[in-house]
Amino acid sequence: MNVRRLLFPIGAWLLALLLVAAPAQAQEAGAPGAADANATLAELLENPETRQQLIDRLRGLAEAAPAQAADGALAEPSLPRRLAEATSRIAGDLGNQLSGLVQALGGLFSDGLGEDGTFDMAAFVGAAINLGLVILATVALFLVIRRLARPVFTRLSQWTLTGQGLQPLIRLVIGVALAALVDVLVVALAYVGGNLVATFAVGESGELSTRASLFLNAFLVIELLKAAVRTLFASRYEGLRLLPIAAGDASYWNRWIARLIGLAGYGLMVVVPLVNAYLSPTLGKAVGTLIMLGAYAYAVAVVLGNRQRLREALNRKAGQTTMTASRVSLQLFARTWHLFALAYFTVVLVLTLTRPEDALPFVLLATLQTLVTVLVGMLVSSFLTQTIGRRIRLGDDLRRKLPLLEPRLNSYVPTALRVIRAVILIGVAMVVLSAWGAFDLAGWYASEAGRGLVGKLVSVFLILVVAAATWLGLASLIEHKLSPETGGGVPSARAQTLLALFRNALAIALITLTAMIVLAEIGINIGPLIAGAGVLGLAIGFGAQKLVQDIITGIFIQVENAMNTGDVITVGGVTGVAEKLSIRSVGIRDLNGTYHIVPFSSVDTVSNYMRDFAYHVGEYGIAYREDIDEAIQALRNAFEELSGDEEHKASLLEPLEVSGVTALADSSVNIRVRIKTTPGNQWAVGRAYNRLVKRHFDAAGIEIPFPHTTLYFGVDKEGGAPPANVRVMPRDAAADDGSSERRLAASSPDEAPPEVHNRGDED
Numbered sequence: 001m002n003v004r005r006l007l008f009p010i011g012a013w014l015l016a017l018l019l020v021a022a023p024a025q026a027q028e029a030g031a032p033g034a035a036d037a038n039a040t041l042a043e044l045l046e047n048p049e050t051r052q053q054l055i056d057r058l059r060g061l062a063e064a065a066p067a068q069a070a071d072g073a074l075a076e077p078s079l080p081r082r083l084a085e086a087t088s089r090i091a092g093d094l095g096n097q098l099s100g101l102v103q104a105l106g107g108l109f110s111d112g113l114g115e116d117g118t119f120d121m122a123a124f125v126g127a128a129i130n131l132g133l134v135i136l137a138t139v140a141l142f143l144v145i146r147r148l149a150r151p152v153f154t155r156l157s158q159w160t161l162t163g164q165g166l167q168p169l170i171r172l173v174i175g176v177a178l179a180a181l182v183d184v185l186v187v188a189l190a191y192v193g194g195n196l197v198a199t200f201a202v203g204e205s206g207e208l209s210t211r212a213s214l215f216l217n218a219f220l221v222i223e224l225l226k227a228a229v230r231t232l233f234a235s236r237y238e239g240l241r242l243l244p245i246a247a248g249d250a251s252y253w254n255r256w257i258a259r260l261i262g263l264a265g266y267g268l269m270v271v272v273p274l275v276n277a278y279l280s281p282t283l284g285k286a287v288g289t290l291i292m293l294g295a296y297a298y299a300v301a302v303v304l305g306n307r308q309r310l311r312e313a314l315n316r317k318a319g320q321t322t323m324t325a326s327r328v329s330l331q332l333f334a335r336t337w338h339l340f341a342l343a344y345f346t347v348v349l350v351l352t353l354t355r356p357e358d359a360l361p362f363v364l365l366a367t368l369q370t371l372v373t374v375l376v377g378m379l380v381s382s383f384l385t386q387t388i389g390r391r392i393r394l395g396d397d398l399r400r401k402l403p404l405l406e407p408r409l410n411s412y413v414p415t416a417l418r419v420i421r422a423v424i425l426i427g428v429a430m431v432v433l434s435a436w437g438a439f440d441l442a443g444w445y446a447s448e449a450g451r452g453l454v455g456k457l458v459s460v461f462l463i464l465v466v467a468a469a470t471w472l473g474l475a476s477l478i479e480h481k482l483s484p485e486t487g488g489g490v491p492s493a494r495a496q497t498l499l500a501l502f503r504n505a506l507a508i509a510l511i512t513l514t515a516m517i518v519l520a521e522i523g524i525n526i527g528p529l530i531a532g533a534g535v536l537g538l539a540i541g542f543g544a545q546k547l548v549q550d551i552i553t554g555i556f557i558q559v560e561n562a563m564n565t566g567d568v569i570t571v572g573g574v575t576g577v578a579e580k581l582s583i584r585s586v587g588i589r590d591l592n593g594t595y596h597i598v599p600f601s602s603v604d605t606v607s608n609y610m611r612d613f614a615y616h617v618g619e620y621g622i623a624y625r626e627d628i629d630e631a632i633q634a635l636r637n638a639f640e641e642l643s644g645d646e647e648h649k650a651s652l653l654e655p656l657e658v659s660g661v662t663a664l665a666d667s668s669v670n671i672r673v674r675i676k677t678t679p680g681n682q683w684a685v686g687r688a689y690n691r692l693v694k695r696h697f698d699a700a701g702i703e704i705p706f707p708h709t710t711l712y713f714g715v716d717k718e719g720g721a722p723p724a725n726v727r728v729m730p731r732d733a734a735a736d737d738g739s740s741e742r743r744l745a746a747s748s749p750d751e752a753p754p755e756v757h758n759r760g761d762e763d
Contacts, residue, residue, distance in 0.1 A: 134212045138194030157239030183227040218269035267291035299345045369435035377428040467514040550584035553600035562606040570607035572598040610679040616686035621668030623703040638692035651681035668705040
């Protein structure tokens, strides 16, 4: 029993290991110690006491596992500590590699690295000569074939610059794609020729040496990368250059990037493997490190040396840009481009030092994805700018029917371009981060959150597009109805007022519905919002009853067509022209130019002087001694003359209506006439007719009474009037004393004194 108790801890740990590493034990079941362990475990399980102790022990281990995991999580190093550890590890690796390089060089010159302990110089020289012949033949074939293909590049460049029938950007993309295809064919032919030379002309016939294979594979990869760079910085062919830079700048950057690619590519893909194979792996690793450090130093020197030059070029390009977003982006990139370049080369160096086995393929693939993504984003943005970024021009007929459609579209385009460019920028950034392993784009999109976010963004975009298209369509239809040049002709005042009100109501309703649908689509519960809006509306209804009355009265006024914009009306005691008509008030400009705003709640009666037709009603008084029929004829003659007037004859709807004598007034006989006119012209017609009536009355000698005064000198008791003591003064004397009074003497005392009349309507 004591022996079994002593074996209990061993059995417990064995069982734990079996449970954790069951597959490993299953694979090693045939091992010599496995049978003894299984027998001991079976013996422990047969005893109830040891079995219970084993169960208790396993439960204790299970309970302690979460606490240990939590302690481990708490003890996980922070990001600064991990960065410090990575930096320390890289520095240690560099030190070890330098030490290994020194030892390898010492061993190379002391002990030799051949199989028999000596360095075989003859074999080394032969291998170097064969490799040199392969390199020379491959490079010569590449230069000759590229020289033969030069006319093709020239013609493609001329076509992209001067071709017709396509947009310049589309021609550029097609020309660059064809040139890249020709460039790839040139590299492929040179690669195939190099393989043939290495197989049949150099070394043993029919065999391709490892050395030649390393170079040819490196040649294929590096020249393809250079061909990709030439699509951006084609120095000889301006029409095949994707980036809009000068030929000198393109030549400089093309030459510099080609040198960098050749140095790093041939060094890591040819020199390092050969050193590993023929000299020492340690020496090869050290040589690779030195190559990368040299390439990094060269790249940093070039970037810092061209920092200000490229910054000025980007600022000049930004000054030529018309869109604000593009200008700001270019100015920001001009200040920070060197930081991105230094970060890129630093990441490449760190990856090469920390992951030498797979760093080069990863860096090449990530760089290629980055270049392609950025290039595609730039091309799409440029294509959109050339396609819809300029001012939209509609046809003459469509612009005549819909006069506001073109300016409205041109006002929407810059906003749409800014949104699309922002989406393109975000997409490019996400793809670039995914290419470098900083963000798992595919995994994020495969997740529920990623798919949900993309779906919501697409839905919101479609909703906004549909809302904008609906507004454009309906607003254009309203403008079509309001345009006097369309098939409907000049719209009536009522149609103008109702359509204007409908357009405003449509805008408010569309904005509200779109906002509600967008909020619901992005996951916001709009139920409380709608309920709150209902409560708020109820509170506003109770607190602003006057406003509600204004709106309701305004609706009925519009339905009954009581007034329209431009009508002369009397509303709320104010008479004038209705300049602005809303759903709750009317703006009136009176004769003095004063602008009145009359709310509809204060309107009891609407007097409209502009509905269907109007009348000029005139009453003309003549003296009692005049002939009424002669006066009526004079009025008719005046109307006939008015009917012949080019200015006013179009406003007359019916012949003159003579109502006759309407009153025998105190000092005149009044005759009423009425002239039916078009609405709004009754005042002008009335003024012109009054002028003609005065002229015709004067020509006929018909007196129009005016105010006069009768001088009464009184009578005596017998009823006789005493003579007036009137003296006639000379005209000059009357003028001297400033008096206009005439003094007259009665011819005899028995005659009545003369009356001095001041003609008028009163005695």
